[in-house]
Amino acid sequence: MTSTTVTGRRSAGDRGSAPGGLPLTRVSGVGLGVAMLWFSLLVLIPLAAVAVTASEGGWSQFWRTVTQEQTAAAIELTVGTAFLVTLVNIVMGTAIAWVLVRDRFTGKRVLEILIDIPFALPTIVAGLVLLSLYGPKSPLGVNIANTRTAVFLAFLFVTLPFVVRTVQPVLAELDREAEEAAASLGARRFTIFRRIILPGLTPAIAAGAALSFARGVSEYGSLVLLSGNLPMHTEVASVRILSSIENDNPENAAAVAVVLLAISFVVIVAVDVLQRRMVRRG
Amino acid sequence: MADTPTIEATADHPAEHAPLPGRARRRGRPPVGRYALRLVVIAYLFLLVAWPLYLVAQNTFKDGFDDLSAILDDPDTVHALRLTLTIAVTSVIINTVFGVGISFLLVRYRFPGKRLLNAVLDVPLSVSPIVVGLALILVYGGRDGWFGPTLEDAGLQVIFATPGMILATTFIALPLMIREVVPVLEEVGDEQEQAARSLGANAVQTFRRITLPAIKWGVVYGVVLSLARALGEFGAVKVVSGNVSGDTRTATLVVEEKYLNFDRGGAYATAFLLALVAVACIVVVSLIRPKDPKEKR
Numbered sequence: 001m002t003s004t005t006v007t008g009r010r011s012a013g014d015r016g017s018a019p020g021g022l023p024l025t026r027v028s029g030v031g032l033g034v035a036m037l038w039f040s041l042l043v044l045i046p047l048a049a050v051a052v053t054a055s056e057g058g059w060s061q062f063w064r065t066v067t068q069e070q071t072a073a074a075i076e077l078t079v080g081t082a083f084l085v086t087l088v089n090i091v092m093g094t095a096i097a098w099v100l101v102r103d104r105f106t107g108k109r110v111l112e113i114l115i116d117i118p119f120a121l122p123t124i125v126a127g128l129v130l131l132s133l134y135g136p137k138s139p140l141g142v143n144i145a146n147t148r149t150a151v152f153l154a155f156l157f158v159t160l161p162f163v164v165r166t167v168q169p170v171l172a173e174l175d176r177e178a179e180e181a182a183a184s185l186g187a188r189r190f191t192i193f194r195r196i197i198l199p200g201l202t203p204a205i206a207a208g209a210a211l212s213f214a215r216g217v218s219e220y221g222s223l224v225l226l227s228g229n230l231p232m233h234t235e236v237a238s239v240r241i242l243s244s245i246e247n248d249n250p251e252n253a254a255a256v257a258v259v260l261l262a263i264s265f266v267v268i269v270a271v272d273v274l275q276r277r278m279v280r281r282g
Numbered sequence: 283m284a285d286t287p288t289i290e291a292t293a294d295h296p297a298e299h300a301p302l303p304g305r306a307r308r309r310g311r312p313p314v315g316r317y318a319l320r321l322v323v324i325a326y327l328f329l330l331v332a333w334p335l336y337l338v339a340q341n342t343f344k345d346g347f348d349d350l351s352a353i354l355d356d357p358d359t360v361h362a363l364r365l366t367l368t369i370a371v372t373s374v375i376i377n378t379v380f381g382v383g384i385s386f387l388l389v390r391y392r393f394p395g396k397r398l399l400n401a402v403l404d405v406p407l408s409v410s411p412i413v414v415g416l417a418l419i420l421v422y423g424g425r426d427g428w429f430g431p432t433l434e435d436a437g438l439q440v441i442f443a444t445p446g447m448i449l450a451t452t453f454i455a456l457p458l459m460i461r462e463v464v465p466v467l468e469e470v471g472d473e474q475e476q477a478a479r480s481l482g483a484n485a486v487q488t489f490r491r492i493t494l495p496a497i498k499w500g501v502v503y504g505v506v507l508s509l510a511r512a513l514g515e516f517g518a519v520k521v522v523s524g525n526v527s528g529d530t531r532t533a534t535l536v537v538e539e540k541y542l543n544f545d546r547g548g549a550y551a552t553a554f555l556l557a558l559v560a561v562a563c564i565v566v567v568s569l570i571r572p573k574d575p576k577e578k579r
Binding site: 021022023024025027028031032035036038039042043044045046047049050053092095096098099103105109111112113114115116117118119120121122123124125128129130132133134139156157160189211214215217218219220221224225237238239241242245250253254257260261264265267269272 | 315316319320322323324326327329330331332333334335337338341380383384387389390391392393399401402403405406407408409410411412413414415416417418419420421422427428449452453456484485486507510511513514515516517520521534535537538541542549550553556557560561563564565567568
């Protein structure tokens with residue numbers, strides 16, 4: 001955070017239209033002020049209120065809340081499932097991006113649309129959608145409702161677009177000459193993928209994986225109808241927070257929320273560092 | 283992992299694993315691997331997205347149009363649909379003004395803390411909707427929120443009323459507009475803006491006449507995506523709305539309530555309407571977005 005301010009100040013010393021942009025004028029300065037005021041009222045102050053409320057009872061109170069048996073189980077399930085789902089997304093997301101960029105067939109456009117649907121579909125509808133194929137009346141004869149598999153499946157659905165959409169543009173930009181050179185020198189396709197393509201994609205895959213992990217950890221809506229929210233079994237962290245709110249216990253809710261926010265924060269910082277490294281490379 | 287794999291590095295690899303005699307090189311071989319990968323991807327997306335989505339439509343029209351017309355005749359559901367639309371449109375307007383403005387400031391100007399702001403603007407994407415609701419209650423709650431009691435004395439109830447639901451929806455969809463507009467702004471550059479300014483146009487004129495037309499499509503995608511997201515917000519709205527039927531219950535909350543009350547037909551019909559709008563939004567974006575020129579290479 002300190003480095004941000006330092007670089008910001010340094011570039012503010014330059015004149016003219018340096019890469020950093022124009023210095024603030026009166027109109028743009030007022031605009032920035034109004035925007036920051038709104039952003040603070042909407043996002044920053046409320047999130048600060050969560051942190052303040054969680055810290056009101058002191059560290060021991062916070063620790064007791066988040067390590068309480070049922071809460072700890074919920075956090076564990078959430079983080080563990082999000083991690084597994086992210087692993088699947090790394091493999092499948094890269095494969096899907098590959099097919100979308102390098103393969104050509106009729107109906108590819110439909111796949112493009114299918115990728116984005118989980119992002120736009122209301123989460124409660126996503127739960128209902130999955131329930132209709134994998135629930136009690138499944139035409140496939142599999143019923144995973146109210147199991148941990150349901151949590152996994154719901155996370156898998158809502159996080160589908162992230163790795164695909166971060167890898168796709170990078171893959172499309174990759175220089176194919178190195179691949180062709182390697183092929184003409186007799187490298188096998190797997191070798192080309194592993195030694196030439198994969199190193200170029202790694203930052204994008206990691207960025208997509210981080211987004212997908214953060215989204216999985218914070219998921220709520222798609223689980224409501226699908227997972228049954230059984231304590232100690234299929235209850236995720238967001239559901240724990242909601243029941244604390246409903247029991248009029250905002251301190252407990254805020255404590256668990258802080259754990260989720262901390263995870264999001266770490267993920268965002270990681271993505272930022274990765275993207276900076278990616279820019280430096282290019 | 284090597285940053286720049288050299289050709290030597292890959293070239294000496296096949297020396298260890300020389301291609302099998304019967305195996306032709308990449309170009310001559312029928313692309314079995316490519317077909318297999320294509321098949322796996324299609325099957326995955328079919329099982330995860332397409333088929334389940336189709337089943338919702340099928341369940342909705344199991345009894346013809348009965349379920350759909352039943353929910354459209356129910357005044358509470360109609361109220362919920364209307365409320366959802368009002369909230370979504372309001373929050374999209376707020377996010378469009380804020381998003382276009384902040385994107386312009388981020389791309390064209392420099393100020394201390396710009397990189398930090400850039401990162402923080404993405405925070406709403408990874409905050410749980412339940413946490414969003416909790417955060418808003420802690421600040422705007424009428425009983426013991428930070429600002430809530432003062433606002434309520436001034437006659438403005440935020441939580442358990444429409445303003446709170448608009449705040450929650452706006453919070454959730456906030457980064458979408460910025461993510462669409464920033465790359466477009468970076469791509470069009472600022473040469474035309476500089477020209478306009480050197481010819482004597484002021485900042486507002488330049489923005490309205492030059493910048494806005496240039497980023498028009500970015501804004502349109504942003505609006506469509508934010509709208510899809512805003513119409514479908516569930517968790518955050520559930521926390522701040524109080525969920526009173528016919529009053530503060532939105533369409534997504536109707537789906538939950540109907541399903542849990544064993545009105546499966548009504549739940550599927552409402553879900554179908556919401557899914558229809560979401561899919562329509564995605565299709566619209568996909569149709570109007572110009573095809574990526576890089577893909578044709």
